[in-house]
Amino acid sequence: MEDPLTKILDRNEDGKLSAGEIKRAATALLKLDKDDDDALSAEELKPEEPKKSRRQKRKEKEGEGQDNPRPPKPPKSPLMEALDTNEDGELSKEELKNAIESLTKLDKDGDGKLSQEESGLKSKEERQRGGPPGGGPGGQGGPPPGGRPGPPRR
Ligand SMILES: [Ca+2]
Ligand SMILES: [Ca+2]
């Protein structure tokens, strides 16, 4: 499930917000405004539920015995946190008006853009790879964490 904010603000999905993307933030966000009140309700900001296929549903049923608690609320993205200044989970007209300013506040190095780190976004490629990049030299081929004692099995 993806934060609609992320999708709508990061137009080229590189995980960063360019100066242009920030400038267009308010306009872009208003595309989420379905009832035309120039504000975004929690409902309008909710990520769309992906439709489940039958197979997935069956899978869930089979796993019913397992304890599989879901967190009631997904963690807020840094973007939402920055934009929702009164933390009510909605973006009012006022908050949208300040969108550019709020986003600029996340720009710690003052280059007018938000890097992946600053925005908390992930690039498309990173999502596909399914993990954070790096590890660095020696990250591969090392002993497994918490290695087992004893001789290796064959
Ligand atoms: Ca609205
Ligand atoms: Ca708010």
Ligand SMILES: [Ca+2]
């Ligand atoms: Ca930056």
